[in-house]
Amino acid sequence: xxxxxxxxxxxxxxxxxxxxxxxxxxxxxxxxxxxxxxxxxxxxxxxxxxxxxxxxxxxxxxxxxxxxxxxxxxxxxxxxxxxxxxxxxxxxxxxxxxxxxxxxxxxxxxxxxxxxxxxxxxxxxxxxxxxxxxxxxxxxxxxxxxxxxxxxxxxxxxxxxxxxxxxxxxxxxxxxxxxxxxxxx
Numbered sequence: 001x002x003x004x005x006x007x008x009x010x011x012x013x014x015x016x017x018x019x020x021x022x023x024x025x026x027x028x029x030x031x032x033x034x035x036x037x038x039x040x041x042x043x044x045x046x047x048x049x050x051x052x053x054x055x056x057x058x059x060x061x062x063x064x065x066x067x068x069x070x071x072x073x074x075x076x077x078x079x080x081x082x083x084x085x086x087x088x089x090x091x092x093x094x095x096x097x098x099x100x101x102x103x104x105x106x107x108x109x110x111x112x113x114x115x116x117x118x119x120x121x122x123x124x125x126x127x128x129x130x131x132x133x134x135x136x137x138x139x140x141x142x143x144x145x146x147x148x149x150x151x152x153x154x155x156x157x158x159x160x161x162x163x164x165x166x167x168x169x170x171x172x173x174x175x176x177x178x179x180x181x182x183x184x185x
Contacts, residue, residue, distance in 0.1 A: 004068050019056050022068065027052075030076050037080035042143065046155055047083060051075045053154065115177040122172045126165055133158055134165045 003025070010018025027048060034044035051072065123134060129151075136147045137158065144158045151158075170178055 023052055026072050034076050034080050043083055047079045048076060051079055115180050118177040119181050122169050130161050130165050133161045137162060
């Protein structure tokens with residue numbers, strides 16, 4: 001029996017060994033493929049891990065049929081496009097907000113400190129777990145994977161929590177304070 005047939009058989013039986021074999025076979029080539037799309041190794045690794053996690057969670061092995069390679073590459077490509085679109089939205093929002101600071105309006109030290117105090121106060125009002133994740137990633141500069149390992153959650157959970165935190169902070173902060181927050185991200 002060919003390796004791919006064996007992997008599909010194990011996956012369809014719900015045997016994690018199938019996922020492990022699939023991961024070993026395709027992880028590195030898929031990361032290289034995602035890296036070409038994204039230009040960032042950490043994002044590429046996150047995308048590939050997300051694809052494997054979703055594949056296992058959704059249990060869509062019947063839909064794959066025989067061409068596992070095509071399914072995985074297409075899934076990684078689609079996820080890369082999602083990430084690029086999200087990054088584009090963040091860059092567009094940042095550039096739009098950056099227009100809010102003219103040279104005359106650029107905050108002086110006192111104004112900067114006031115806005116930073118506003119940010120810190122808003123962060124303190126986040127739910128405890130969200131606050132801990134936000135502080136670890138944004139203020140302590142830890143990698144998503146590192147925080148996920150410390151808290152024993154998935155990298156996706158870290159990303160989702162951060163996204164929700166930024167949305168919450170956007171609602172609570174003044175435009176100028178939110179711009180400074182975006183610069184920290």
